[in-house]
Amino acid sequence: MKKGQILNRESFISNLSNILGREMPKEVVHPGLSSKPHLEIYKGYTQAQLAEEFHKNAQVNKAGSGGKIDSLIIEKKDLANTVAEKLVEHGTGPIIAWNDERFAEWGLNEVLKDAYVWTDKKGRENVDKALEASYGVCISDISLAETASYTVIDKLGKGRSSNFLPLNYVCIVPQSTIVPRLTQAMQKLHEMSKEGINPAAINFICGSSSSSDIELNKVWGVHGPIRLTYLIVSDL
């Protein structure tokens, strides 16, 4: 099987065009949505206000999760200490972190000195380390105030499995990355896509892994991380 083919396109698409009563158009002008209520949510909020909303909604998620989610607003000067505290909160254990120079810039070298750093060229070893990890440490690329979601945009050095396998997660949410809601994230992906940039995976995450499949009882950590801590850093 060759990579990058489209198989059976002709007959499939021309059948649809026939049904729609025309040839397939060369271009379709999207009529746009008839109103834009999604642009009104948290409109005009400052970054600090958005951080407050993010925190408030994280508290709602926390309540719904029976305490499995936590959120703190801190300053950059307190980041290293707070990360250190959070990394022992649910018992010590192996840590996995991205290969990201921001950790050093933000003074986390000492705290993460024993962490396994995702290094793609080591191949599957990374995945095994993620599977064993008690803690993962990551940084949000885009943060959504309305749902208290952080976002991971796939890139070498981050490792997709490292975001889903560890038991506990500490996510650093720079205040500057917080936008009102999914709308602004979609605008960003739209802009990237126009430039031909389509990252292999974009993950929006707003909670611990959960399921209500057994008599509608909510249970935590069915597959992914059980606990999640957001550290919203007001001056990053």
Place this chain on the structure above:
Amino acid sequence: MGIKINDKSFKKNLEKNLNDDFMRAAMVKAQDLINKNRANVLSQLGDGNYQEWQKLSGEARAHAIENLDFYLNQFAENVVKNGGTVFFAKDAKEASQYVTNLAIEKGVKKVVKAKSMVTEEIGLNHDLIDAGVDVKETDLAEYILQLDDWNPPSHMVVPSLHLNKTQIRDVFAKNGYSGKDIPEDLAAFARAQLRNEFLTADMGIYGCNFAIAESGAITLISNEGNIDLCTSAPELQVAVMGMERILATYEDADICISLLARNAVGAKSTSYTTFVNGITEEGAADGAKEFHVVIVDNGRSKVLKSQFKEVLQCMRCAACLNICPIYRQVGGHSYNSIYSGPLGVVLTPLLAGYEDFEELPYMCSLCGACTEVCPSNIKLHSLIHEHKRVLAEDKKNSAFWGVSMTGAGKVFSRPWMYKLGTGIAPLMTKPLMEDGKIKKGISILKGWTDKRDMPALEKTRFRDWYASRSKGGNK
């Protein structure tokens, strides 16, 4: 499995489910809980004007369906730009064979699957198993159902809703579980069993909530994180989607995603909302090295041609199931289709034919609650009504129905016959009476009296009572 979940008659299925007290109570509990949460989160959406969002989402879905050829083509081009391969499958067989052949060709021994209705529809699991591939469903409910000898799903969002925790414990016990029927312990068992499967599978298969034409992205929405592991670990990945899953732009996706989670589970967002754009960067330690998207027609183009076209806008949120008073009473399995509730009533006969499903349109009281909630703005009850009309037209031509309807027509159009009929009905039903009620009806009354008593027919007809009352008589 295919669309039809068993070969029993409609009546037999219904009888069985009406006697399943746990299942019926579970349906009620699920409806009440999800609807309460749903109403709460919808009231917090923007200024709480749900109808406006519903209209927008309907516009986005309708625009994509009106231009399906263009957007599917654009989507396919973009998947290829992102390093993937696209296969357009005209029917279930072609779709399933493509994935199965791919698995055989690549020497796949184990597949991890994340919940996908369309793979149920095309019968993929059984083809893979027949080809010697070990298939692992990873969504907790689907995992339970797989271990329970492929018990069919009864709800689109909570597929194992019909099983209680003791039944689930018994299913797990056959597979090495020795604990109690505590949901946390059962889930922990599943977690322990499944974690390693993700990492040792050669292939990941998942569905698609929305496909975005402008970038070639597949959007996946879940709470468990199993989809994310299916899209992370295996080197070979396949997304299977019904062709109607397309949306033109990220902005359209924003509106639809915002409504999907809220309607499906009554939450502002599910824990994981994921966009997958083909193969991973060169040199990455995980993620897809090879990525395929299978776009399935399987009868959908016939729907596109028909007066039922609007149903293709569906985003499978299950809000219509959760509000439906019939679904509440009979449960998902009574529809004998993987698509249940009002959506199933509309869609199943279109995809699988009236022959096996001609009773389905009558699983509706035309109350219109489904239309009111539907985030895709589909006028479900009108489409169900249209099914009834089509069936009635069809039946007019069948010998039995023709005779019965002609007979009824004669009675109703001749006042003296109508008067006589309604006059003697209380007398005719007298032998069936017990303690002033009809407890064991015969013929068409039986279906009613099997479940509840029927009040005795009044001796005074409504018309006579009304005429007398109008003259200032009777109370």
